Amino acid sequence: MTTDSCSPTPELPRERLLAHGAHVLTSAELLAIILRTGIKGCSAVNLGRRLIDHFGGLRALLSADAQTLMAIPGLGMAKTCELLAINELSRRALEEELKAGHAMNQPQQVKHYCTAKLGHLPVEHCMALYLDSQFRLITTEEVSRGTLSQASVYPREVIKSGLKHHAAALILAHNHPSGVAEPSEADLALTRHLKHALALVDIRLLDHLIVTGSGAVSLAERGQI
Template sequence: MKNQAIVPLHERPRERLLAHGPSALTSPELLAIILRTGIPGCDAVALGHALMQQFNGLRGLLSADAGSLMRTRGLGKAKTCELLAVSELARRSLGETLANGHCLDQPGKVKQFCAAHLAHLKVEHCMALFLDSQHRLICHETLSRGTLSQASVYPREVVKAALAHHAAAVILSHNHPSGVRDPSHADLALTRHLRNALQLIDVRLLDHMIVTPDTVTSLAERGDMA
């Protein structure tokens, strides 16, 4: 096995981050700071790069579950816990931003929040964001797993949850693992059905977002909420 070249101190990720800020580092270098050490024949930066390739990018890596990470060469219990913690902190940070701000003023943050929870999933999930009268996030709940339809998402359950959370508005979101960006006829039918059900209790359905592995489509922006 060849000896690895020694990286000068000033070129190492931690030193470069402190000197130039985190934006100056590549994703593998940022991962190296979290991982701290590599494995025989592979330093921490190379390990970070290999992990991103194995999980199809940074989002895939940070969305992986504990079992998948633990089965990966170079990731023991400690590194797995560190990656899971970073991923969860990122999701919670987005949630705090929406709870303290105004969702309608930050549609990009709403899309990021939905993507962080749904983009990596291999099976369709439907999630509801419950908002207060200022359109700040109160909480979010998973409504269903599996193919989205009126049979799998019960409007009465969404109405019940909206009342329980004292919500004034709701944003619906679900993923298309296939990568199809456009809403299906079932998606549009469910949107209308749920909007009408929520109107009965004076709660607005503000948007329905479709999340793919690469994009988030807003039905409100498309004009499909009418």
């Protein structure tokens, strides 16, 4: 991020929020409320703008880890913790929705949740969302962590966890750090193999999501399950 100084700004985001609602504020203004203060020569709003520009958008900013955030001029421990807390709260809110509702009726929420969990990761991770008979989320577990290009998923471990949680179904999700959401032949082969293995213990594989920083692709929606 450049170190050019920012001119002061008269914007008062907290007052605007209370008077007109959060929806009228810019992303930089909303960030300013979280950050509370700016840095020397740069208001909180302008600091918010600089952060969004530096990361190329809110998603990348709010998905950054502590080390990355702490390296940014103006972000000390307090501001870094505030940003990390906001990201985790948003993930937990999505998780609550899936635990309370019917996952198959909330495909976009499932995609948003998986994108929030996996989309920003630089190394391939695979996780399973274990669901009850009403397709409500029971829990989420990481089942594999691989290199930049490959992760090894062991169906027996997925099945073992599914039985432990008394799951009736599950959704598999893994990220492509390359940013390309197109499933590979290995992804499709894993999907077929896992679906068959789970069927032997009466657990349904409902979907396999390929996740990138910009969203998720559903193999079920593409007819590839």
